[in-house]
Amino acid sequence: MLPVRGCAQQGEFWSEQLRALWPGEIEWNSSMARWCTLRVGGPARAVATPSSRAELQSLLAVLTRLGVCKRVIGRGSNLLVSDAGYEGVIVVLGRNFAAIEQRAGARAGEILVQVEAGCSLMKLVNWCVGQGLQGLEFAAGIPGSLGGAVVMNAGxxxxxxxxxxSSVTFLHWSGELVERKKDELAFSYRHLETEEMTVVAAEFLLQAGDRQAIDLKSSQLIRARNKKQPQGLASAGSFFKNPPGLPAAGKLIQDAGLKGARIGGAQVSEVHANFLVNTGQASAQDFLDLMRLVQEKVFTRVGVWLEPEVHLL
Ligand SMILES: Cc1cc2nc3c(=O)[nH]c(=O)nc-3n(C[C@H](O)[C@H](O)[C@H](O)COP(=O)(O)OP(=O)(O)OC[C@H]3O[C@@H](n4cnc5c(N)ncnc54)[C@H](O)[C@@H]3O)c2cc1C
Incomplete structure (x- = not known):
């Protein structure tokens, strides 16, 4: 049986041991505002950036052995980290972890594309455009990493x-690689059940198509996105999930009269009410207080408690 993830040690005891046992890139006491698109959050004790699958495997093995709290992230575009920061290791799968490979699928015109988790979703979409592969145009303009998009079931x-x-490859905390086919994966709205494993790669089943038409569709979707979303202000995209059977969260927030509502530096966007934006000097607490205000006002009005889509850390 696979061992259970450990998170026993806290404090400074493990820092030196980690440094001694893992030679990869680490930034100590790194502000999470740097790693998240909301541009808020206190310091993580350490931010480690493995540059290969082997480095990731050895890092997770060391952290598990030391009993250190850890969290794997991509580009932090769906993450709100508290002002207190994170007393553990944030593992960033970034641009060094971003290979894309393709091979022919079973039927004519089918192409299987294998992508590593640190690849940016936009890089993948652009690569598909260049190769004349269709299927991922809907993702044009969604920020973040491939790993984050799979975990969030971005859409x-x-x-x-x-x-x-078609499949996802995970790394279990024990160091074991686990491949799950699509029909073995539990996806739901903005969620994949990862069983606390790390996504290291995913494979897509795409179709060969007309390069120009794919390019046109992606560009149109990016333009449409830019028109309805706030520009130039830090955000995490839609902050709340759309509640089932009701109008979209943005409409409920707007109807509650909250467009433009502000706490400290956090504001309900004037452009799209489901975007909570950082007007410049927001703290994570400002966002938490604004989130609560929105939840209470919408609940009072329609009796539904909006669930954040953004992950809180
Ligand atoms: C302007 C803007 C527009 C957006 N538009 C959309 C949209 O249209 N549709 C949409 O769905 N989302 C949208 N988002 C939200 C966000 O971009 C997506 O959810 C994105 O897929 C998150 O990727 P990430 O790499 O930034 O994940 P992160 O924010 O880094 O992480 C999100 C969660 O996934 C976990 N995680 C990340 N990588 C891994 C991994 N490799 N293994 C295991 N766990 C992991 C993290 O621990 C965290 O819990 C938008 C965000 C912004 C800022």
Missing amino acids: AWGKEMHEVL
Whole structure:
């Protein structure tokens, strides 16, 4: 049986041991505002950036052995980290972890594309455009990493990641690589059940298509996105999930009269009410207080408690 993830040690005891046991890139006491698109959050004790699958494997093995709290992230575009920061190791899967490979699928015109988790979703979409591969145009303009998009089951324009995936490769905390086919994966709205494993790669089943038409569709979707979303202000995209059977969260927030509502430096966007934006000097607490205000006002009005789509850390 696979061992259970440990998180026993806190404090400074493990820092030196980690330094001695893992030679990869680490930033100590690194402000999470740097790693998250909301641009808020206190310091993480350490931010480690493994540059290969082997480095990631050895890092997770060391952290498990030391009993250190850890959290794997991508580009932090769906993450709100508290002002107190994180007393553990944030593992960032970044641009060094971003290979894309393709091979022919079973049927004519089918192409299987294997992508590492640190690849940016936009880089993948652009790569598909260049190769004339269709299926991922809906994701054009969604920020973040491939790993984050799989974990969040990111979606837009009525389509979600799970629809184009064929398998996901995970790394268990024990160091074991686990491949799950699509029909073995539990996806739901903005969620994949990861069983606390790390996504290291995913494979997509795409179709060969007309390069120009794919390019046109992606560009149109990016333009449409830019028109309805606030520009130039830090955010994490839609802050709340859309509640089932009701109007979209943005409409409920707007109808509660909250467009433009502000606590400290955090504001309900004037452009799109489901975007909570950082007007410049917001703290994580400002966002938490504004989130609560929105939840209470919407609950009073329609009796539904909005669930954040953004992950709180
Ligand atoms: C302007 C803007 C527009 C957006 N538009 C959309 C949209 O249209 N549709 C949409 O769905 N989302 C949207 N988002 C939200 C966000 O971009 C997506 O959820 C994105 O897929 C998150 O990727 P990330 O790499 O930034 O994940 P992060 O924010 O880094 O992480 C999100 C969660 O996944 C976990 N995680 C990340 N990588 C891994 C991994 N490799 N293994 C295990 N766990 C991991 C993290 O621990 C965290 O819990 C938007 C955000 C912004 C800022």
